[in-house]
Amino acid sequence: MDKTAVNVTEYMQAMGARARAAARHMAAATCGQKNAALLAIAEQLEQSRESLQSANAIDMQQGQQRGLDAPTLDRLELTDDRINAMADGCRQVATLADPIGEVTDLAYRPSGIQVGQMRVPLGVIGIIYESRPNVTVDAAILCIKSGNATILRGGSESINSNKAVAACISRGLEQAGLSADSVQVVETTDRQAVGELITMSEYVDVIVPRGGKSLIERISNESRVPVIKHLDGICHVYIDRDADLEKAINIAFNAKTHRYGVCNAMETLLLHKDIANELLPSLVERYVAHGVELRGCEKTRAIIAMNAATDEDWSTEYLGPILSIKTVDSFDQAVEHIARYSSAHTESIVTESYTRGRSFMRQVDSSSVMINASTRFADGFEYGLGAEIGISTDKLHARGPVGLEGLTSQKYVVFGDGHVRS
Amino acid sequence: MDKTAVNVTEYMQAMGARARAAARHMAAATCGQKNAALLAIAEQLEQSRESLQSANAIDMQQGQQRGLDAPTLDRLELTDDRINAMADGCRQVATLADPIGEVTDLAYRPSGIQVGQMRVPLGVIGIIYESRPNVTVDAAILCIKSGNATILRGGSESINSNKAVAACISRGLEQAGLSADSVQVVETTDRQAVGELITMSEYVDVIVPRGGKSLIERISNESRVPVIKHLDGICHVYIDRDADLEKAINIAFNAKTHRYGVCNAMETLLLHKDIANELLPSLVERYVAHGVELRGCEKTRAIIAMNAATDEDWSTEYLGPILSIKTVDSFDQAVEHIARYSSAHTESIVTESYTRGRSFMRQVDSSSVMINASTRFADGFEYGLGAEIGISTDKLHARGPVGLEGLTSQKYVVFGDGHVRS
Numbered sequence: 001m002d003k004t005a006v007n008v009t010e011y012m013q014a015m016g017a018r019a020r021a022a023a024r025h026m027a028a029a030t031c032g033q034k035n036a037a038l039l040a041i042a043e044q045l046e047q048s049r050e051s052l053q054s055a056n057a058i059d060m061q062q063g064q065q066r067g068l069d070a071p072t073l074d075r076l077e078l079t080d081d082r083i084n085a086m087a088d089g090c091r092q093v094a095t096l097a098d099p100i101g102e103v104t105d106l107a108y109r110p111s112g113i114q115v116g117q118m119r120v121p122l123g124v125i126g127i128i129y130e131s132r133p134n135v136t137v138d139a140a141i142l143c144i145k146s147g148n149a150t151i152l153r154g155g156s157e158s159i160n161s162n163k164a165v166a167a168c169i170s171r172g173l174e175q176a177g178l179s180a181d182s183v184q185v186v187e188t189t190d191r192q193a194v195g196e197l198i199t200m201s202e203y204v205d206v207i208v209p210r211g212g213k214s215l216i217e218r219i220s221n222e223s224r225v226p227v228i229k230h231l232d233g234i235c236h237v238y239i240d241r242d243a244d245l246e247k248a249i250n251i252a253f254n255a256k257t258h259r260y261g262v263c264n265a266m267e268t269l270l271l272h273k274d275i276a277n278e279l280l281p282s283l284v285e286r287y288v289a290h291g292v293e294l295r296g297c298e299k300t301r302a303i304i305a306m307n308a309a310t311d312e313d314w315s316t317e318y319l320g321p322i323l324s325i326k327t328v329d330s331f332d333q334a335v336e337h338i339a340r341y342s343s344a345h346t347e348s349i350v351t352e353s354y355t356r357g358r359s360f361m362r363q364v365d366s367s368s369v370m371i372n373a374s375t376r377f378a379d380g381f382e383y384g385l386g387a388e389i390g391i392s393t394d395k396l397h398a399r400g401p402v403g404l405e406g407l408t409s410q411k412y413v414v415f416g417d418g419h420v421r422s
Numbered sequence: 423m424d425k426t427a428v429n430v431t432e433y434m435q436a437m438g439a440r441a442r443a444a445a446r447h448m449a450a451a452t453c454g455q456k457n458a459a460l461l462a463i464a465e466q467l468e469q470s471r472e473s474l475q476s477a478n479a480i481d482m483q484q485g486q487q488r489g490l491d492a493p494t495l496d497r498l499e500l501t502d503d504r505i506n507a508m509a510d511g512c513r514q515v516a517t518l519a520d521p522i523g524e525v526t527d528l529a530y531r532p533s534g535i536q537v538g539q540m541r542v543p544l545g546v547i548g549i550i551y552e553s554r555p556n557v558t559v560d561a562a563i564l565c566i567k568s569g570n571a572t573i574l575r576g577g578s579e580s581i582n583s584n585k586a587v588a589a590c591i592s593r594g595l596e597q598a599g600l601s602a603d604s605v606q607v608v609e610t611t612d613r614q615a616v617g618e619l620i621t622m623s624e625y626v627d628v629i630v631p632r633g634g635k636s637l638i639e640r641i642s643n644e645s646r647v648p649v650i651k652h653l654d655g656i657c658h659v660y661i662d663r664d665a666d667l668e669k670a671i672n673i674a675f676n677a678k679t680h681r682y683g684v685c686n687a688m689e690t691l692l693l694h695k696d697i698a699n700e701l702l703p704s705l706v707e708r709y710v711a712h713g714v715e716l717r718g719c720e721k722t723r724a725i726i727a728m729n730a731a732t733d734e735d736w737s738t739e740y741l742g743p744i745l746s747i748k749t750v751d752s753f754d755q756a757v758e759h760i761a762r763y764s765s766a767h768t769e770s771i772v773t774e775s776y777t778r779g780r781s782f783m784r785q786v787d788s789s790s791v792m793i794n795a796s797t798r799f800a801d802g803f804e805y806g807l808g809a810e811i812g813i814s815t816d817k818l819h820a821r822g823p824v825g826l827e828g829l830t831s832q833k834y835v836v837f838g839d840g841h842v843r844s
């Protein structure tokens with residue numbers, strides 16, 4: 001036991017040291033080299049379809065033996081479509097503009113120096129995720145394009161698939177003349193590896209955990225490295241007194257039913273009392289026809305029968321076909337409810353009122369605040385980031401969908417001509 | 423003892439809850455209100471000169487009795503000039519543009535929604551600093567202007583001064599119709615208060631520690647709240663083979679001698695071997711005439727006599743009239759030395775070579791990278807930030823001098839017209 005412990009520590013420390021060294025090379029890599037690597041990885045994935053799928057078959061078989069549930073097995077499987085999607089992802093990221101080296105706001109100061117900011121990689125990014133082999137590629141290519149080195153730690157059930165995917169990434173990097181150490185997959189399933197990864201702050205600059213809320217909370221609490229984290233999405237739509245009712249119904253329906261198990265789905269609908277009578281019957285009919293269970297506050301249930309919402313409902317991310325509905329007396333009450341119960345992910349107001357729309361945008365403190373649009377738009381691709389490593393519910397560094405720019409920092413650059421301070 | 427412990431916890435928790443409530447009001451405050459508060463605080467400080475100085479006299483007397491050293495007592499003293507400077511600081515921050523609510527990059531997406539980013543306050547900022555009462559004002563006014571609430575914890579030796587300053591700030595806030603709870607000064611000198619402040623993550627969004635390296639390291643290690651930190655400044659100037667020698671001498675002299683006890687002073691000078699012979703005699707003469715102790719590598723000492731630099735010298739922030747000098751064989755060796763020993767604060771190259779200048783700007787990974795300018799320019803005012811709460815040596819969130827923008831975040835804003843995801 002003691003021996004294993006030392007070995008995992010040594011294994012992770014050595015991996016960290018290699019990542020730190022590789023990060024310097026990646027920071028200096030040209031856009032051309034990085035794109036060449038992405039295209040080479042795409043080809044490697046397509047050419048290795050058989051070895052990827054035979055490695056994946058071992059994981060699938062062991063997963064079935066261990067009794068993994070159907071959704072987990074589904075996410076674990078490397079189907080032909082998923083391998084195609086991974087390769088497409090590489091090619092798509094290759095088309096994105098290189099954020100690294102971009103200089104902004106370069107301006108002359110009264111002293112005569114020119115000062116601007118240059119975008120630079122963060123360094124080494126540790127990514128911890130569930131047993132989804134395609135995430136190995138998705139995460140790796142964003143780190144490559146943003147000039148970072150990365151250490152990837154996927155769920156233990158996908159270990160064989162991840163090793164096979166990692167081999168493709170390594171070959172692609174080497175073909176482009178980049179260091180294979182810039183993307184390393186943790187090849188031990190020992191849980192201690194996670195503990196090492198999130199505490200070796202000399203080698204890792206930021207941790208991005210992907211997975212359930214409890215995993216992310218645990219990592220945030222134990223990490224000695226900054227974490228870009230995404231907790232829950234308790235998203236609200238507020239239908240204002242001055243809403244266009246057709247838009248309101250479409251948005252409220254789409255925000256709940258377009259997909260259930262996603263963080264940007266609406267979990268609570270807030271209705272102004274003046275339009276509740278007119279709106280609720282047709283809205284409820286549509287939800288019920290779609291199999292959505294409704295739980296209402298007292299005022300809502302006085303208009304139309306449904307289950308009662310408890311205080312716990314307002315704080316629950318259902319991630320399923322359930323919706324809580326609250327009828328409010330005023331705009332202010334809606335904003336108060338959001339301030340109290342929202343997870344600060346995404347909220348939307350439906351209104352034609354200029355004044356209340358403007359107030360909502362300013363007063364609601366969530367990573368995405370919308371007017372007359374479905375919460376389902378809170379997404380890196382819909383926002384034009386071109387890619388997404390996750391959605392941050394933090395306020396520091398990155399907030400909302402995190403694309404390439406979220407994996408970078410900015411340093412100041414100063415151009416002088418012999419200038420000294422006087 | 424136990425009873426005190428409970429009291430400090432309760433005291434800090436109550437302060438945190440008030441700060442959290444005040445943060446919502448501050449986020450909604452108009453630019454006009456915030457500026458009015460800043461101007462009112464300036465007046466309060468000027469009108470309270472006597473009470474400020476009598477409170478300060480108690481701290482000074484107790485400090486002398488406790489045997490505080492002269493520099494500490496100097497920083498503790500509230501002279502007329504310092505009170506004027508605090509009031510001027512308020513008026514100057516009032517002239518700065520309000521960062522809050524600014525919307526950038528608003529653009530239409532293919533789906534028809536418009537997406538942009540709106541700048542928002544971070545929320546509640548905890549600031550921990552030494553016994554310098556003027557920092558209480560400096561920190562408070564940056565938090566006010568950036569729409570944040572703040573909890574200030576200054577050194578215990580300045581407790582009476584801080585209370586007097588806090589009273590001025592409270593009156594100024596109230597005159598402008600803002601909540602006095604938006605700036606709170608911790609009025610207990612119990613050290614446990616710091617421990618509470620850096621762990622109450624439900625009430626505090628970010629900690630900014632100001633002070634010595636060991637204090638900041640301890641806070642970073644123990645904090646459960648993200649920390650914007652500034653560790654040491656081991657800054658380098660590299661004089662390249664193609665340097666203009668007059669510029670080189672001026673910059674090298676200014677970077678070391680303009681002020682000694684500051685983080686952006688040069689601690690190590692790197693010289694290319696091809697110009698060392700020509701450069702060193704006049705440079706050394708100037709340093710020695712100025713009372714700077716020189717410590718050189720072997721090659722440097724072969725050219726001109728001086729003390730020997732040990733390996734420890736390359737890792738030392740002298741903060742005094744000492745300079746280590748290393749003669750290097752190549753540009754690459756200079757960059758390697760910086761990568762190994764720099765604290766990633768500020769580095770400057772002196773060169774007329776376009777190619778090496780360009781390489782240095784890209785390859786050196788420090789919060790400020792300069793060409794042909796003194797490291798002493800690494801400063802929020804010199805960079806045009808208008809104010810500075812500190813210099814971050816982190817990469818996440820804020821890097822380099824931190825002004826108002828570093829105390830803010832951005833949320834996504836989405837404008838639609840009934841748009842739903844399909």
